Amino acid sequence: xxxxxxxxxxxxxxxxxxxxxxxxxxxxxxxxxxxxxxxxxxxxxxxxxxxxxxxxxxxxxxxxxxxxxxxxxxxxxxxxxxxxxxxxxxxxxxxxxxxxxxxxxxxxxxxxxxxxxxxxxxxxxxxxxxxxxxxxxxxxxxxxxxxxxxxxxxxxxxxxxxxxxxxxxxxxxxxxxxxxxxxxxxxxxxxxxxxxxxxxxxxxxxxxxxxxxxxxxxxxxxxxxxxxxxxxxxxxxxxxxxxxxxxxxxxxxxxxxxxxxxxxxxxxxxxxxxxxxxxxxxxxxxxxxxxxxxxxxxxxxxxxxxxxxxxxxxxxxxxxxxxxxxxxxxxxxxxxxxxxxxxxxxxxxxxxxxxxxxxxxxxxxxxxxxxxxxxxxxxxxxxxxxxxxxxxxxxxxxxxxxxxxxxxxxxxxxxxxxxxxxxxx
Numbered sequence: 001x002x003x004x005x006x007x008x009x010x011x012x013x014x015x016x017x018x019x020x021x022x023x024x025x026x027x028x029x030x031x032x033x034x035x036x037x038x039x040x041x042x043x044x045x046x047x048x049x050x051x052x053x054x055x056x057x058x059x060x061x062x063x064x065x066x067x068x069x070x071x072x073x074x075x076x077x078x079x080x081x082x083x084x085x086x087x088x089x090x091x092x093x094x095x096x097x098x099x100x101x102x103x104x105x106x107x108x109x110x111x112x113x114x115x116x117x118x119x120x121x122x123x124x125x126x127x128x129x130x131x132x133x134x135x136x137x138x139x140x141x142x143x144x145x146x147x148x149x150x151x152x153x154x155x156x157x158x159x160x161x162x163x164x165x166x167x168x169x170x171x172x173x174x175x176x177x178x179x180x181x182x183x184x185x186x187x188x189x190x191x192x193x194x195x196x197x198x199x200x201x202x203x204x205x206x207x208x209x210x211x212x213x214x215x216x217x218x219x220x221x222x223x224x225x226x227x228x229x230x231x232x233x234x235x236x237x238x239x240x241x242x243x244x245x246x247x248x249x250x251x252x253x254x255x256x257x258x259x260x261x262x263x264x265x266x267x268x269x270x271x272x273x274x275x276x277x278x279x280x281x282x283x284x285x286x287x288x289x290x291x292x293x294x295x296x297x298x299x300x301x302x303x304x305x306x307x308x309x310x311x312x313x314x315x316x317x318x319x320x321x322x323x324x325x326x327x328x329x330x331x332x333x334x335x336x337x338x339x340x341x342x343x344x345x346x347x348x349x350x351x352x353x354x355x356x357x358x359x360x361x362x363x364x365x366x367x368x369x370x371x372x373x374x375x376x377x378x379x380x381x382x383x384x385x386x387x388x389x390x391x392x393x394x395x396x397x398x399x400x401x402x403x404x405x406x407x408x409x410x411x412x413x414x415x416x417x418x419x420x421x422x423x424x425x
Contacts, residue, residue: 002073007035007039007062008036008037008137009034009035009037009038009039009168009169009170009346010025010040010041010074010167010168010169010170010171011037011038011168011169011170011171012039012040012042012156012167012168012170012171012172013039013040013041013042013172013174013229014042014146014158014172014173014174014175014176014179014180015026015041015042015043015098015175015179016042016045016048016142016172016177017043017048017049017125017174017202018039018044018121018124018125018128018138018328018331019174019176019314019315019317019334019335019385020041020043020174020175020397021041021128021129021131021132021172021336022064022065022068022070022332022335023123023172023314023334023338023339024039024041024132024135024138025068025069025070025128025131025135025138025335026068026338026339027039027335027339027342028135028138028194028321028324029067029068029069029139029339030336030340030343031046031246031343031346032280032343032346032347033106035346036137037137038047038137038140038300038406039137039139040138040139040141040166041138041139041162041166042131042139042140042141042144042146043139043140043141043142043143043144043146044143044144044146044160044180045142045143046142046177047142047143047144048125048129048142049125049138050121050122050123050125050129050295051121051122051168051297052120052121052122053064053120053121053199053201053240053242053293054118054119054121054201054230054232054240054242054374055118055119055120055121055124055328056083056086056116056117056118056217056230056325056328057080057110057116057117057118057119057124057329057376058101058116058173058329058414059101059109059110059113059114059115059116059414059415059416060110060112060114060225060329060332060333060413060414060416060417060418061114061329061332062117063110063114063327063417063419064253064329064332064333064335064336064418064419065127065128065332066114067419068123068128068131068161068336070127070128070130070131070133071127071362073130073131073257074117074119074123074124074209077123077126077127077232078119078233079119079120079123079124079126079233080117080118080119080123080124080128080232080233080234081117081118081119081216081230081231081233081234081236082115082116082216082234083101083115083116083118083216083217083230084100084101084115084116084118084215084216085098085099085100085101085102085215085216086098086099086100086101086116086216086217086218086423087214087215087216087217087218087219088218088221088399088403089213089214089218089219089220089279090105090217090220090221090396091219091220091221091222091224091276091277091278091279091282091318091390092276092277092278092395093229093278094278094279096221096399096400097363097399097400097403097404098125098403099403099407099410101114101115102113102115108134109291109411109414109415110414110415110417111415112305114414116239118216118217118230118232118240120232120240124135124328131291137281137342139161142149142408144158144160144161144162144164145160145161145162145198146158146159146160146161146180146181146184147159147160147161147184148184149171149180149181149185149311150189151185151286151308151309151311152312153309153354155167155168155169155310156169156171156310156311161274168224169310170311170312170342170355170360171310171311171312171355172311172313172314173185173186173311173312173313173314173317173318174193174313174314174315174317175402176315176319177192177298177299177300177316177317177320178192178273178298178321179313179316179317181311181313181317182313182317182318184307184308185213185311186305186307186308186311187304187305188311190301190304190305192298192299192302192314192320192336193278193298193299193300193301194249194297194298195296195297195298195299195322195381195401196246196247196249196306196381196385197245197246197247197297197322197380197381197384197385198245198247198294198296198297199242199243199294199297199323200242200243200245200266200269200270200292200294200295201240201241201242201243201246201293201295201296202241202242202263202267202284202289202290202293202294203232203238203239203240203241203289203290203291203409204236204238204239204240204241204286204288204289204290205237205238205239205290206239206285206288207384208231208237210281210284211280211281212229212239212281212285213279213280213281214230216227216231217229217230218230219238220274220277220279220282221383221392221395221399222273222274222276222277222388222392223387223388223389223392224245224246224272224273224274224386224387225245225246225274225384225386226243226244226245226271226383226384227241227242227270227282227286228240228241228242228243228244229241229242229272229281229282229285230312234352237362239285241270241289243270243273243274243287243381244252244297244323244384245269245273245295245384246319246384246385246386247269247296249296253318256402259294262294263291263292263293264292264360266292266293266294267289267292269285270286270292271283271286271287274286277323289416297322297323297425298320299321299377300316300319300320300321302371302374303371304318304319306318306319306359306360306363306367307363309321309355309356309359310355311402312338312359312362314331314334314335314338315330315331315334315335316347317371318334318370318384319364319373319374321373321374321377322378322380322381323377323380328378330370330373333366333418334366336418336419337362337365337366337418337423338358338362338366340419341358341359341361341362341365341420341425342355342362342399342425344358344361344423344425345357345358345361357365358425361423361424361425364424365424367424379386
């Protein structure tokens, strides 16, 4: 990729996670010829975080990662485990249903076809970082805490705690649920709230003769939560164990950090919730899992402000919601669609200069999809919340029906290619 020219846009991105890095790649990939932007990424942590649980990258997410140059890196490094289908179980009675990524010919969904990939957040981020490092126009600075955002008619400046600052034509807030960009500038009153559920996860090393009840990945429903068990590498020598469950609010982020740091207590909580499972491997997997973490799931309100004249929020900073199976792919769609709208504006000769036109085009294109996803995420919270035997039994009947009823909708979305879809702009 050629370096930026003198008249290229200067873009600042707050947040060095998966949202910020893929945004930088998309803005670079879709830039008009000869107008590659100069992109500076600022991360509050002392180094880019390559830890976390395991995520399922759906076919549409893989299609975008392929386009941005990160998927081939994942393949070359043998990151992740290909998922042909997801199995759904009731821990007391057995298998309920499947959700397939195999497509009509068994090769995947869409053209070209993609299946799904279960991968650790760390490996996914490492691949994206390598793709970013190959771009001359992108720089990353860590340990930069933003204390003030100053937006002018023709520029935006961020000021750091260490006394430094950075100025650009555009600021992208890709800094997550507790976004400084949102809280200090775009919509300070829109704060994150605890959803009522938390995610407890760890990784269980297993022996070759250890028998699991699933082929690739499984969602296991119980009366007091949902347990995800999945391979996440091609060796299949470990299983990701993640419990999504109703947990009382501890009142503060520091309180959650303290509770989450107690791995033994988290393990005991999972055993209390899933210890009566009739599936033989469930309890041993929880017992084998190492370094359990507990993370509260925060959300934002369904409606909110995403932008000012020169600042745009993307990903969780704009629309955090409980995980609903496609959360990571939704973030990738954000980055690609926004980048395409911005490029269209540049190609039109930058009318209006304050960027409201591409911002409004993006929001008109995106908000309906996000509102739909938000409603879907509400079902996740209710499904994993504590229930009695009657409520749980009803759930075991509803879940298979729901998967069957929504199959066409999901497959249509998996086929969608937002790198070429109509922007209506």
